[in-house]
Amino acid sequence: MRPKNLEKEEAIRNIALQIIAEEGLENLSMQKLAKAANVSPRTIYIKYENKEDFLITLFIEDVLGAYEKAVLENFNPEADFAQGVKKIWLNTFRYLKENRNSFALLQYGKSSPLLNKAFQRENIKQGHFFAPIHHFLRLNVSKDIIRDFPHDVHRAMLFSPLLDLVNEYFDYKERPEQIITEQIILECCEAVIKGMLK
């Protein structure tokens, strides 16, 4: 039996992310993707049932999976609140900065109904993404260090300004001013921490 060419699989996924980042999800077609990856359209359909299946797998397994892993690297849920949040912010910023293409599809997770629903299904089906962060937050609530909010509200407070800043980082990336630096990220992080504390 002829074995799979894993390089081709990876090329397909990477080029898909690149097209999405440069032209948008609405301009990604299977034919364009196949041509850009130097592959027959049929090759994509060996692994994926159809376009939706491909996009959902790319989003959940490739993008969200790697993103979660990077964010949680060396993160200790038992650590001091400020320490923990700073670790999360730096991990996130450093990872996304170097992975613009993944970030682009990540952003579509909030707008595209297909991806948004897939995320919710996945979150319910096999436990929560970012479970250690959930644990970290509950721990700090029970220690009376931060205010008690529903978990999704905590997540909005913790992640959304950061993701917005990453977006702005890329908007400004090729301009001389370069507004979003690691220092700004850390200062903004401190403000968010201060707001969450009791």
Add this chain to the structure above:
Amino acid sequence: MRPKNLEKEEAIRNIALQIIAEEGLENLSMQKLAKAANVSPRTIYIKYENKEDFLITLFIEDVLGAYEKAVLENFNPEADFAQGVKKIWLNTFRYLKENRNSFALLQYGKSSPLLNKAFQRENIKQGHFFAPIHHFLRLNVSKDIIRDFPHDVHRAMLFSPLLDLVNEYFDYKERPEQIITEQIILECCEAVIKGMLK
């Protein structure tokens, strides 16, 4: 000369927003839109040059314009900082809650390169969106009430958690728990204010 049928123009825009909200921007086609609006495809091209022109106009003029107007209603840039921010948050939440379809396209503004670039061009070309909020923030910086950040960073801190909460409001809308209430919004708003203060 036969006059324009303004009802038809409005129907086209409203149904476009509805399709985008329900099926995603990537599933909006001019033919589907024309059929759903009970109009010939050619009719759409009377007002708009092509699909991109249509989407950008819909996004900038229809969605962002109305959103800005709703957010700034009765907002006084000279008001007390906490008061001002609360007014913005309540205006935003109450407006978006009732305008899910506009909100859907608004969300695509961060992910779709077409809309993202259009927004940046527009922001540079004819002064900033939300200029009164810019003024409000600079005023509070100069009064030494809040920390000094680049304006885009301030905007990220101020708006992005709120928009995330609106997203969650719709995710939970048809479930019994109904997590995102006006009370939660206000509590979260207080946390954001606290974080921004000096």
Add this chain to the structure above:
DNA sequence: CTTGTAAGTAAACGTTTATTTACTTACGTT
């Protein structure tokens, strides 16, 4: 070293896409 089998390809499938052509309709102006 043949052979079974899944990986992979090129070309094609019918459908849908964005946009246009050729035509009709409705109405303010003369």
Add this chain to the structure above:
DNA sequence: AACGTAAGTAAATAAACGTTTACTTACAAG
């Protein structure tokens, strides 16, 4: 009341779409 003109339509355009068919290739097992 006829006319000019822009609004509006139905049908058609070529190109691109997602997906499949029919075929070839490469390799592990016998």
